[in-house]
Amino acid sequence: MPYANPTELYSSADLLAGYQPDAPMGFASSWDFGVFRQYIADGAASPKTLAIRRAQADHDAHISEALKHFLDNRTPKLVGIMGGHAVNRGDDSYRDVALLARELTRQGYLIVSGGGPGAMEAAHMGAWFAHADVATVDKALAVLAKATALPDLIGAIADDGTLVPDRADDLDAARRWMNAALEARALAPPETGESLGVPTWLYGQEPTVPFASHYAKYFQNSIREETLITNSRAGIVYARGSGGTIREIFEDAERNYYVKDAAAFIPMIFFDRDGYWQRDAEFDAAGKVTRPGLKVDDMMTKLFRLARGANADAYLRKIRFTTDTSEISDVLAAHAAVALQNMTHVVQGEPLKVSTAVLTRRMGD
Template sequence: MTPYEVESLEALDALLARPNGSFHHARLQGLELRQRERELLARNDFQGVVVLGGGITKPLAEHLRHHGAVIFEDDPSLPVPSFRSALYGYAELYDGLLEAGYEHTPDARAYHWSRDTTLTGDAYATLQRAIHDDCISDALAEWVEGRVVVGVMGGHAVQRGTPAFEDAARLGARLADAGATVVTGGGPGAMEAANLGALLGDNDALRRALLDLAGEPDFARSIDAWAATAWKVRSRHAPAVSHRSLGIPTWFYGHEPPNLFGSAVAKYFSNALREDILLAICNGGIVVLPGAAGTVQEIFQVTTRLYYAAEPGPPLVLVGRTQWTETVPVWPVLEALGARSPLGQSIHLVDTIDEAAQILLTPSG
């Protein structure tokens, strides 16, 4: 029998309602099994079952093992659970922010754990981080399945209250209002703005949010104040729509806190894995706003994909002619590569976010 994942208590309840034998080869991932202990203790059909993290009591674990299950328990000493079945939400990563400050949140603790020099070369720590990132990738694939995903890349140094921040927010709003899921690198600056705009849409709530955020323009001055302002905005304006805005940050850049405006957050320990997946899921195209080294890296990563593709891929739109032809002159390189490959039919250089949005939202690209 092919293994299959059970990632919610509702799915577990559906299995419990079936005849004996239905549990064979199930993967129970990140479930609070203590809430179904009585029902599980009443069964013995667990051959080939694998329990991946979650909550479990000692008697239940012994019962499952006795009847054929393999159990991998979460390590409570770790800052975030390794076996998880869903992406993060902002409230989970920033838990404790308003009471104790950013340094006491799971996000900050995970960063410090990942940078702990005493764990360098520790096979156990490396394994836990790899398991975590694999679970995030699995959850992310399920989250974006069947959706048009458009990436917005740009610099982390763009400050709230500036025209560049507002432009990125308007771009995110326009793309999401047209039905796209907007994905960014999940950090501050242009990434935060695009996630904010996508989450709220082009409306009065977005305009008020932009004004509210401008009071704390830069995370470099105080992550506590920067994040607390965003928390208040998110709490006040949180919409019911759940798949408009996605952030994919990394603990590799620990000095850059994740923004709070993704409908969901896929946070990775491995930046290499995160970068590759972030660009790979953008089936609706990518807009690149002005940025520095990290943004340039993303341009050439996606360029490599488009250059070696058998046919033209989704649009890659660079915004800012002066930025990309003079300040950081990558555009001539893209043109030269595009002259010899399908890349040439995918790349665009424009001056405004309105032009970028028009290219991405035109069916022909």
Template sequence: MQTMPAHAAHHNDREIETLEEFDATVSARGSLAGFRVQAVDLTDRTRELLTTSAAGALFLGCPMREEAAAKVRTDGALVFPPIPSLPFDPYRGLVYSPDELFASLTDGPDGYENTPDAVAYAWFQRTKADGDVYASMLRAVHDDSVSDALDELLAGARVVGVMGGHAMRRGTEAYEGAARLGRELARAGLTVATGGGPGAMEAANLGAYAAPYDDEMLTDALRLLAKAPLFTPSITEWATAAFEVRARWPKGGRSVGIPTWFYGHEPPNPFASHIAKYFANATREDGLLARSNAGVVFLPGAAGTVQEIFDNATPNYYESRGEPTPMVLVNRAHWTEKLPTWPLLQALARERSMESRIALVDRIEEAPAALKRLSD
């Protein structure tokens, strides 16, 4: 089973991201001096704030009573108050969960359009069109907070990225194959990370979700999902089918999805247990590949997947201090004929003597063994 750690409750830095961490720090140290407190509701911790030193502390988006805020400012702390008009928290200390992004999915006739995910996308579209520097600053703060939370989440994990197109339909052999791939990788102790969207990405996250259950569970889940094969024309129906699977098998395995509101018309998939959603697609793309420290499997895709192949190949090409991460491309005909990416990748690999770190396989079932071989 995969060993992705839970969020570190006692990480060695000076960040406080939950009320439990706040209480433990005050109890153990008797001081908040120099700590960074992110998105923790301190409304009911006025006494502690009034009696504890906060010299040099930083409070990011932490609700607190005015007397407490005045006191910590007097101590020399910086206080960035919450911004209640925003549909997201720019200072968040943790990545998202599917339940958080899809809250209100079944409330009212508008379905998905009521969810925090859809509302954040609408805000992004509106403020991007306005060119508002304040909004762009808030997006940058949010994305940096998400990156920090993702680093903490994945500390010590062996992460395998699974890349592929969003157009892969539920109910197809290709989708089932991608799901079985995700399950096998998770059962091998690896953390599956995807772009967090529909299609091949969802299938790999689904496979990781199914890893703790017997094999029959995935077969049944695939059958249930096939009734809503695509996120168009109805994201609501597509997402509702996924949550039906989650409700029937509630103790799924962990995996990571890293989607973006830049492609907000594509919803995040509900099978990634942890969702690091970004506004900036470039930050998201680079971060996903950089964190795939145990290798990347590239399933058939279009322009986006081709871009990801070379985004991953570039740091491998220039790597001078360690081993390049393994790269496995699946479906020989796709990558040599339809989109002839493999010959160029081979040419780059020969220049830097990294042929032993890339592989092309015909069938998706061969990918785990190829990845292991490249890693040994």
């Protein structure tokens, strides 16, 4: 399968082209999963040839150009919602993220997330239902609960891109998981909200969710991560997550560490009703996690006091550990004008005017 060079962002219909909802192996027939199979056969993160590497890079350059045109047509206030793929559709935290994304979309923000399952799916699902009432959202969540757990497709594709025969049950579970999402999506009113999904074929074993209105899908995860962080200029909300979410937190923190002033500091919202980001994990005698947590609140305070000393409070006010929608809205609204100005510079081809365009590292930092 040759790698196409897209001229516009993908839609869910593009990614799901060929998908067969009623066939036990129908999940594997989608265009998206077919590209993933080719990606595996071509060496995955270590392309086998220069020609493959260049073809993937060319695709990613084209999708970045398509994203630029998308942003140019909207000049949106982009709010990132990051979080782990393991957040279950039946979890309270999933519903919390969905309702927050719904509310922020109603306020005129464009949600951007990773396009994958878990907290990412919740973000796109909430944005999709922006014009629905909460009762309708809860009906859709009940449909999603028919297939709550993410199917495990790791190892379901052999090195040559073929399907592993004894993984048929897992692929069928992925079909049921996707079908629940499609059934839930259909419950939305005719007017649906937009959101931007930025997934990657590096994690192609995680199904791309069908709730985003637009997708910028990449081969290179490093470009994808940079795209997520740099375009979330209005602020980033961090739902509970682990390795990948931590990477995004500290990439965001690095960006904010070097901003020229507090006005340029992009809000960081740590969002979990159980205080996940404000406690350490607890374990039993066998080392099993009994209460999850990743304590980052002290680290954020120490990092920005190290950066700003006596002036740190103005920066730290833009870091919040809260699930209060009104508080989150106020923090984002206070930064919205700066975010919109920066996005305007980007789409007008004036990147050096963006307040975070040049991150100058001082000696000793």
